[in-house]
Amino acid sequence: MELQLLKGVGPKTEEIFRRLGIHSAEELLFYFPTDYLLYPPLRAVSELREGEREAVYASLLGDARLFRGNGLVTLTVSAGDLSGRLFLRWFHSPFLKKRLRAGESFVFYGRVSRFRGRLFMEQPKLFSREEYKKMQGVPEPVYPKSAGLSGQTIRKAVRAALLHFSEDPSLLHAFDFIPETLRRRRDLPGLYESLSAVHCPGSEEEALLARERFSYEELLLFSLALLRRKRERSGERSRFLLTEREEAERFLYSLPFSLTEGQREAIREIEGELSGGFVMNRLLQGDVGSGKTVVAFYALFLAASSGFQAAMMAPTELLARQHYEKLREILEKLSLPWEAALLTGSLSRGEKRELCRRIEEGELRLILGTHALFQEGIHYPALSLVVTDEQQRFGVLQRKALSEKGSRPHILLLSATPIPRTLSLLLYQDMQVSRIPGRPAERLPVKNALIGAGERGKAWRFLAGECRKGRQAYIICPMIEDNGEPELQNVSEYQRKLRAFLPEGFRIEGLHGRMRAEEKERIMESFLRREIDILVSTTVVEVGVDVPNASVILIENAERFGLAQLHQLRGRVGRSALQSYCILLDCKNSKKSRERLSVLVRSNDGFWIAEEDLRLRGPGELFGIRQSGALQFRFADIYRDKELWKEASRDAAEILEEDPGLSEKRNEKLRKRLFGFEEAGEVL
Structure with a gap:
């Protein structure tokens, strides 16, 4: 259905929606809120809590005053009740001045702060007491900010779309990809019912139920993608056998400190895979300062020693240069015959052309850099290993682009983001995971x-x-x-x-x-x-x-x-x-x-902190949805939804066990949605 057919959507509004990638009423219903606003019970001025969003019913103690200066238009007024006084301030809202007259009473809603001993609310919303009573307990959806589109305009358009499809919810059938037998078994609400609840919830409970349905969808797709990838990769033979260890071990012996047991174990695991004849796909997880770079350098030396190329990608030019300078210093100190190269976006065209030539002709074995490593025109004839540092900083498609520069190179991802072990098993179920606990002994605790x-x-x-x-x-x-x-x-x-x-x-x-x-x-x-x-x-x-x-x-x-x-x-x-x-x-x-x-x-200890974070967050939070690195779930939260993720993972395994290619009629819509999910690069 065309957007302009919705009540209240004119040509200008339609054009803004189109710029957001929304071209139909159906697509509009999948433009989800990022948060909800729950209006709290009224408090007296003396009960207002600093730093919290509060609501207070108070009378104006004078007319509002308008100030102009430094490019700001500021409206200020004081209000109070029998318990105390509150100062209110708005920016660029001169139109409110006529409403804010001495003796008038309103409900003011906003964040409370204290400045020089006085209580303030800045940019508060104001309502009559009757209006506020109707809004209490009903979550108000908050949509992503977009130039030219107010939250109210979006809410009106969404309600118009919901009204249209309420007459025949089956028109949305093509978008409901969860197999019917699975939906009934999980007792999930229908798609139209869930869309109504997520956009226009009558209560917090309704919003939570709708959120659970869409969280399950995301986690099911992600689990299916991981399991499919794991099946494709398991037992995949590698043409790169990295078995020459002499120079790599010389590097370890040259270090001015002793490796931790965690580093030694990670090296053993990585070495075993690189020399085992199968493609490695491993995550190296370690706390900040735990010594992941030393382990990564050992893997780079194994590749170079064995006669192949290896690339290491960092998220910033400064970090890439820091790695490059350390590596070059080690090569000179050990008189190793290889040359390291730094490939970044700041190189001149001539420098880049010469570097690309040397890479393509196999002169350079160790290449470090930023996303410039995977740009068009760079060909690696013997790229055996790709290391991605601070992997959560890269989009999945960026990491994928670099890994596809070689003929199925080994993959090593480095991450300093601590994740509880139980969640790690779900998040990285398609990968092998090495962990480096603790920090080097010579570093004092902060x-x-x-x-x-x-x-x-x-x-x-x-x-x-x-x-x-x-x-x-x-x-x-x-x-x-x-x-x-x-x-x-x-x-x-x-x-x-x-x-x-x-x-x-x-x-x-x-x-x-x-x-x-x-x-x-x-x-x-x-x-x-x-x-x-x-x-x-x-x-x-x-x-x-x-x-x-x-x-x-x-x-x-x-x-x-x-x-x-x-x-x-x-x-x-x-x-x-x-x-x-x-x-x-x-x-x-x-x-x-x-x-x-x-x-x-x-x-x-980052891993202990992650466990405590999980405990403090609790299982049923509606607000503050946390994104996890490149996953960018709109609803699911890997901490809060741990149990739901386990269920989705079990369901995904069962679906693929019964129908590995998702070729059966009942899985047709699921297959199309999953392939779109994979093509968008949601999982590497």
């Missing part, structure tokens, strides 16, 4: 501290003390610029405040994701060369560049980050024998946030 906003000055003085010793520091902020929420720290303003607080002479620089790639690389290289004392950054530093001299990281608004991301950020320090420190600054200071953040204070 010391952790959890503080409140009132202790920021103390933290700054500590950072300054470390820098005076010749060390360096990171400060992480969640925002780039001021977004109107005073409790959220931003890189731009933070640098100014820090310079005003510290004595002159400290070299402070900012870094964020809106900078050009060349500018980011330049700043990180300056930090690596110790030309910057304190780097104020967003989370762009999360990817594992090794700066051994950095000894302290201060993470502002730690309550806004997930535990896994905080652990990755903490991994930027503690990369040498220096004592290192991680300071988590909790601006929310609620009981729940302190309980969650205290997990990081108690331990530096």
Whole structure:
């Protein structure tokens, strides 16, 4: 059905939907909400909780006042009830001024903050008391933001589409790919019923049931894809036998430290597969700083020793260059006859052409780089091994493109994202998994501290003390610029405040994701060369560049980050024998946030943290849907839906056991949907 036939969808709205890839009313129904808004019970002003989204019924204590300046239009007014007073502020909403008159009463809904001892709500929604009563307990879907499309416009269009198909839900039959016998056995609601519940839930329970149906769909497809891939790969012969170990072992003997038992075991497992005659498809999982790169380098040397080529892909040019320089240093030290090459996007056309020629003629055995490794025009005549560092940073199609440059090369993926063992068995059921527990003995454990906003000055003085010793520091902020929420720290303003607080002479620089790639690389290289004392950054530093001299990281608004991301950020320090420190600054200071953040204070073990994260999240959360690396599930959550995933995995195995090619009539729609899922590169 054409979009323009829906009530309220005109040519302009239809064009915006088309730009989003939505061309029909059917496709519109699969444009799912990313979250839901649940309006909470009303509270008195004195009961409002800082950092939470709250609702309060209050009377205006004066007319709203309008201010213009610095490119902002600000509307402010105070309101109160018998228990206290609240200050309200809107940006770029002058039209509200006429409604906000002294003595009028409204329900105000928004996030509560405190500034200079006063309670604030910024950009609150306002309702009459009667309107608010009707909305309580009914989840309001929140759709992805898109220029020119408001949430209200999307909700109206979706409701019109649901109304159209309510007359004949069978019109959606082609989109319902779960076999009917399986749907009945799992007691899953029908497709139209689920679409109605996900877009217009009458209660939180309805939304949860619909979410479970679509989560199951995603997990079933993913499990089928993994199991099909495992069947294809199992027993696949390899033309690359990597058996020459002499130079690789010389590399290990040259190391100035002893390998951990975890590293030794991983090397034994990888070596066994590379020399076994079958294609390796292995994930090397290790905590930040556990020594995965040494194991990866050993695999590269095995390939080169055996007369073949090997490539290692990193997510940033700086990290690729760091690997390249380490590898080149080892080759020179051991007087090995091979040459390592660095292939990145910043090379000139002539340099790239010459490098590609040498790769194609087999002159170069060890090639390191970024995504430039798999661009068109590069041919590897003997690519035996592909190593992908920080594999979660690459799209699946990028990893696949590089692996297809060779004739079924061995695959080794490196990941510092800790995942509980029970989930790892599901997530990587088509791969072999090696784990490196712990860290090298010469590295001291990071010391952790959890503080409140009132202790920021103390933290700054500590950072300054470390820098005076010749060390360096990171400060992480969640925002780039001021977004109107005073409790959220931003890189731009933070640098100014820090310079005003510290004595002159400290070299402070900012870094964020809106900078050009060349500018980011330049700043990180300056930090690596110790030309910057304190780097104020967003989370762009999360990817594992090794700066051994950095000894302290201060993470502002730690309550806004997930535990896994905080652990990755903490991994930027503690990369040498220096004592290192991680300071988590909790601006929310609620009981729940302190309980969650205290997990990081108690331990530096990423796998234990992952288990605790799973425990704290609970089994039935509706909000805060977590994405997992390149999987990008819209509904499923690998932590929350562990049991559902087990069921989907069992069902997938049963389906393929009965119908390996999915050629039977009952599996026709499932086959088409699965092939589309695989072609889109959802699983490697």
